[in-house]
Amino acid sequence: MLDTNAFDLRSYISRNPQSIAVWIALAALITFGLLRYDNFGGAYNISSFLNYNSMFIIISVGMSFVIMTGGIDLSVGSVAAFTSVVAAYMSPYGIEIALPIAVLAGMLFGGLNAFFIIALRIPPFIATLATMLGAKGGALVISGADTIAVDWGSNFTKMGMEKVFNILPWSIVVVGIIVVGLWFLLEKTSLGRTVLAIGGSEDASTLMGLKVNRTKAFVYLLSGGCAGLAGVILASGFGAGQPLEGIGWELSAIAAVVVGGTLLTGGLGSVPATVAGALLLGLVFNILNFENGLGTISISAYWQMVIRGGFLFAVILFQARVMSRNKRKGRVA
Amino acid sequence: MSAIQKAFNGVVALDGASLEIEKGEVHALIGQNGAGKSTLIKILTGVYRSDDGAVEFDGAESLISSPREAQAAGIATIYQELNLVPLRSVTENIVMGYEPKKLGVFIDWDEAHNRAREILKRFGIDIDVTARLGSFSTAIQQLVAIARAVSLDAKLVIMDEPTSSLDVSEVKVLFGVVRSLRDAGVSVLYVSHFLDELFEICDRVTTMRDGRTVDCRKMDGVTKLGLISGMLGRDSSEIAEAGMTEFSGGAAKHGEVLLHADNIATGPRLTKLDMTVHRGEIVGLGGLLGSGRTEAARALFGIDPLASGTVSLKGLDARLETPAAAIKAGIAFLTEDRKAEGIIPDMTVRENLTLALLPKLTRNGQIDRAREREIVQGFIEALGIKTAGMEQPIRELSGGNQQKVLLARWLAVEPELLILDEPTRGVDVGAKREIQAIIRDFVSKGFGVVLISSEFEELVEGADRIVVLNEGRSITELKNPGITEDILVHALAHTDGEAA
Numbered sequence: 001m002l003d004t005n006a007f008d009l010r011s012y013i014s015r016n017p018q019s020i021a022v023w024i025a026l027a028a029l030i031t032f033g034l035l036r037y038d039n040f041g042g043a044y045n046i047s048s049f050l051n052y053n054s055m056f057i058i059i060s061v062g063m064s065f066v067i068m069t070g071g072i073d074l075s076v077g078s079v080a081a082f083t084s085v086v087a088a089y090m091s092p093y094g095i096e097i098a099l100p101i102a103v104l105a106g107m108l109f110g111g112l113n114a115f116f117i118i119a120l121r122i123p124p125f126i127a128t129l130a131t132m133l134g135a136k137g138g139a140l141v142i143s144g145a146d147t148i149a150v151d152w153g154s155n156f157t158k159m160g161m162e163k164v165f166n167i168l169p170w171s172i173v174v175v176g177i178i179v180v181g182l183w184f185l186l187e188k189t190s191l192g193r194t195v196l197a198i199g200g201s202e203d204a205s206t207l208m209g210l211k212v213n214r215t216k217a218f219v220y221l222l223s224g225g226c227a228g229l230a231g232v233i234l235a236s237g238f239g240a241g242q243p244l245e246g247i248g249w250e251l252s253a254i255a256a257v258v259v260g261g262t263l264l265t266g267g268l269g270s271v272p273a274t275v276a277g278a279l280l281l282g283l284v285f286n287i288l289n290f291e292n293g294l295g296t297i298s299i300s301a302y303w304q305m306v307i308r309g310g311f312l313f314a315v316i317l318f319q320a321r322v323m324s325r326n327k328r329k330g331r332v333a
Numbered sequence: 334m335s336a337i338q339k340a341f342n343g344v345v346a347l348d349g350a351s352l353e354i355e356k357g358e359v360h361a362l363i364g365q366n367g368a369g370k371s372t373l374i375k376i377l378t379g380v381y382r383s384d385d386g387a388v389e390f391d392g393a394e395s396l397i398s399s400p401r402e403a404q405a406a407g408i409a410t411i412y413q414e415l416n417l418v419p420l421r422s423v424t425e426n427i428v429m430g431y432e433p434k435k436l437g438v439f440i441d442w443d444e445a446h447n448r449a450r451e452i453l454k455r456f457g458i459d460i461d462v463t464a465r466l467g468s469f470s471t472a473i474q475q476l477v478a479i480a481r482a483v484s485l486d487a488k489l490v491i492m493d494e495p496t497s498s499l500d501v502s503e504v505k506v507l508f509g510v511v512r513s514l515r516d517a518g519v520s521v522l523y524v525s526h527f528l529d530e531l532f533e534i535c536d537r538v539t540t541m542r543d544g545r546t547v548d549c550r551k552m553d554g555v556t557k558l559g560l561i562s563g564m565l566g567r568d569s570s571e572i573a574e575a576g577m578t579e580f581s582g583g584a585a586k587h588g589e590v591l592l593h594a595d596n597i598a599t600g601p602r603l604t605k606l607d608m609t610v611h612r613g614e615i616v617g618l619g620g621l622l623g624s625g626r627t628e629a630a631r632a633l634f635g636i637d638p639l640a641s642g643t644v645s646l647k648g649l650d651a652r653l654e655t656p657a658a659a660i661k662a663g664i665a666f667l668t669e670d671r672k673a674e675g676i677i678p679d680m681t682v683r684e685n686l687t688l689a690l691l692p693k694l695t696r697n698g699q700i701d702r703a704r705e706r707e708i709v710q711g712f713i714e715a716l717g718i719k720t721a722g723m724e725q726p727i728r729e730l731s732g733g734n735q736q737k738v739l740l741a742r743w744l745a746v747e748p749e750l751l752i753l754d755e756p757t758r759g760v761d762v763g764a765k766r767e768i769q770a771i772i773r774d775f776v777s778k779g780f781g782v783v784l785i786s787s788e789f790e791e792l793v794e795g796a797d798r799i800v801v802l803n804e805g806r807s808i809t810e811l812k813n814p815g816i817t818e819d820i821l822v823h824a825l826a827h828t829d830g831e832a833a
Binding site: 133191193196197200201204206207209211268300 | 531634636655656657660661668670673674675676677678679680684688689691692694695698699700702802
């Protein structure tokens with residue numbers, strides 16, 4: 001039976017009040033951009049914006065699953081750098097070979113994280129920090145600390161450079177399909193609900209006989225796989241494996257997840273809102289670039305980061321306000 | 334302390350509590366959970382302020398308004414959860430904040446170590462004081478906490494459940510230390526659920542009930558039965574009489590054996606449990622706090638591994654090594670700690686209710702939402718769960734309704750044996766009746782229930798049979814109809830070799 005209620009907007013908002021802020025901020029920023037800049041809504045800007053940000057969207061969504069269980073994955077940036085090199089080496093065999101192998105490589109690191117965290121009971125922060133350093137070193141080792149050019153003769157660069165039916169970049173289409181799949185998984189399957197239950201209370205979940213360990217292994221494998229895919233898009237879009245890229249990506253991903261209203265302690269989260277969070281962070285840069293383009297002011301890349309930080313803070317503050325008002329309402333009801 | 338009053342947000346916690354401790358005596362403070370012991374201690378140690386009444390210490394009206402002032406005045410508290418620093422050395426833990434100094438700045442470690450060694454030697458303990466505190470057992474750590482108190486010239490040492498995590502030989506050492514404190518003129522306020530200990534170590538005992546101190550007596554001439562009846566507010570002569578009457582018990586007819594636990598043990602808190610649950614039967618586990626009630630439930634649900642003994646289900650040997658295995662075998666467990674181990678606060682009523690059922694609700698990896706709603710709606714109606722709707726977050730529900738949702742969570746998986754640990758704690762009277770009716774209805778379908786409750790009334794009225802536990806052992810069994818609270822209390826007080 002088709003379930004229409006789950007994707008009903010009002011029911012979505014009532015279940016995810018914490019994500020209202022990110023949608024409002026996103027709408028405001030888009031409106032601002034459309035009104036102020038001529039080419040903001042143009043096909044070129046939209047497509048290059050989505051192409052570039054597809055990497056961050058997929059990493060953030062992978063991260064959101066980990067955070068929803070109450071964990072954290074600091075390794076995603078280095079893993080993406082590592083898998084971009086793997087993908088570059090595999091590029092002569094075409095995207096259909098390079099992509100799965102790079103994703104598998106990412107999942108290997110995810111599996112390592114899962115092993116540390118579940119079997120050895122190492123806290124996620126430490127375990128994934130170790131993997132982050134390991135993957136970073138590994139990327140430098142297999143690449144000889146240099147960018148690895150991809151094979152331009154194969155179809156590998158299609159992923160990051162060409163568009164489906166000349167409309168949307170391949171990267172965002174692939175990421176979009178996966179994200180919708182993961183959204184479905186979170187909202188509609190018992191696996192998704194177990195993810196949230198573990199974040200809500202791991203003790204209660206164990207006592208209910210839920211498959212706690214298996215589910216935790218899943219989220220780290222997923223996060224690793226998502227980082228692997230981001231590595232493929234990176235190599236494909238820039239035409240080279242980038243062992244030195246990915247620094248700070250994990251923090252951007254965590255920021256996107258938090259802006260999207262997922263609780264850092266776990267138990268509450270939303271896939272679309274995480275995507276919105278990633279888009280919001282990207283849009284701030286996009287708009288600042290346009291602002292520089294107008295020629296009225298000139299903001300350096302460093303100042304752009306400062307502005308992004310301030311903006312992030314404002315959204316989180318807004319989110320906290322919405323939440324506390326929502327709670328008060330709940331108490332009266 | 335006299336006529337102490339204390340209320341929190343209008344709820345009276347203490348209503349005329351008085352306590353008098355003499356110099357150099359070991360004074361026991363007993364009472365059931367919620368009787369007001371902790372509140373009284375917290376007022377004494379400056380954590381709370383009393384609304385009314387007076388505290389006198391060392392002959393003078395005392396105005397202790399913070400734990401620091403209490404410490405300065407000579408009152409030291411040894412909490413159940415030790416407030417020491419396990420990563421620092423034994424010496425540091427003893428002298429911290431009061432380190433002996435050289436030239437007024439540098440810590441004189443030789444002197445500090447000597448001081449620590451000397452104090453511990455007085456207790457008969459010889460350990461490496463430079464080693465990290467955390468490397469020693471809980472018992473030693475507790476003694477170090479006491480040593481710290483002594484080094485600060487404590488005149489009154491408060492011990493809150495000091496023996497709850499110690500084994501028998503460690504308890505002996507602790508008692509030795511307590512006696513040496515007494516001999517040195519230090520007073521000890523000793524709070525414990527283990528009544529047998531009190532006879533061994535205490536001089537006088539104050540009993541609390543419902544926020545009042547009801548009784549203060551010398552330990553000589555007090556019986557265990559007398560203590561229990563004081564705690565519960567019952568007439569000890571009636572209880573004694575109840576124990577005299579020949580109690581044959583009813584002959585309620587029940588079905589075949591569902592579960593049989595044969596001599597199971599999991600550790601020092603559960604050393605020997607024998608019990609049987611038949612189909613259609615509610616078996617109560619009766620005992621005071623610390624008697625092993627919750628440990629029994631944890632053992633049956635596969636949370637704590639069995640050290641010895643066997644459990645059989647429907648006549649077959651059952652290996653219940655994890656909660657998941659127990660659930661698969663048809664056992665469900667409603668935990669005592671609803672907030673931490675029961676509800677998932679941010680999830681909705683619907684999601685909370687179906688969590689344990691998910692495997693059965695999932696088809697092709699997808700949750701069958703229509704069936705889920707149908708089941709949830711069914712339970713909301715059948716159990717009379719008061720909610721704004723199944724999409725309301727469970728944290729917004731009242732305690733009683735949260736508990737009903739958790740009950741429904743387990744009823745939904747259709748278990749054959751339901752273990753209920755304090756199912757009606759923190760639940761209003763109306764909801765309590767309803768929950769009891771739900772339990773009765775459940776067993777009438779041929780299933781079994783193990784009921785744990787610290788409320789004797791609930792056990793006596795609700796259970797078909799009561800297995801009585803004392804200090805981790807099942808000591809006797811009572812059968813309904815005919816059990817009264819007096820009979821149950823008598824059974825509790827009647828331990829090996831002691832005729833109450």
